Amino acid sequence: MELHFFPGQKLLLALHITGNNQVKVAGRYEAWSGPSTGGTDPRMPEEPTWPGEYIIAKAKVYLTPSWKLSGIKWGTPLQDKPSINDVWYRINSKTWASVKKDHAISRKDIIRLHFELYQIRTVPATWVFNDFGPVVIMWFKDRNNNKQLDGDETLSGQFFHTTPENEAQVSANLPVTFKNSHGCIHLHPKDRNLLFSQGFFNPGTPFTIHSYYERYLEKPL
Structure with a gap:
């Protein structure tokens, strides 16, 4: 299993790699990155999603005082x-x-x-406003190629997550409308759940973020 993200196409590919290095596309998903150049948000300037080869580390509930x-x-x-x-x-x-x-x-x-x-003027039963949704999926640069977070390796400050707006749209059976992130990768909530169920977010999964100029052209990567 591998994940490949093409920010210039807003495309996340889930791939199966066979024993003879044949590539089979298991799924194509819309996903949105940070802008290709820096932004001006006074809370935290937007930044590009950093290209490179990574390993999925873990999923966790995310809390931060920054938001x-x-x-x-x-x-x-x-x-x-x-x-x-x-x-x-x-x-x-x-x-x-x-x-x-x-x-x-x-x-x-x-x-x-x-x-x-x-569209309901009431206090909800649960907190549905965390900017990073119910869970984030984190990755890291695997410097020693053992697919484990160890040594001097650290988690990236960018990760997969959904947004409160998209979670609300799904709950109301409305079309999901994406927007650029501050550097993370925004996913459709249903796609996040599907990728979890298929094992693509398991720790150790290789994950490549391609440059904004690269394009997937229906050929082996």
């Missing part, structure tokens, strides 16, 4: 507290905390965000 809505895990249970104009989120089975106090996100903001995504 205000991404300090809470996707799917975290919420409790609406209109009497105190707040929303609580569950930290563990016995503990709840204030979204407003911990993350500076008001109840009004949560209702607005939910309406923008789902």
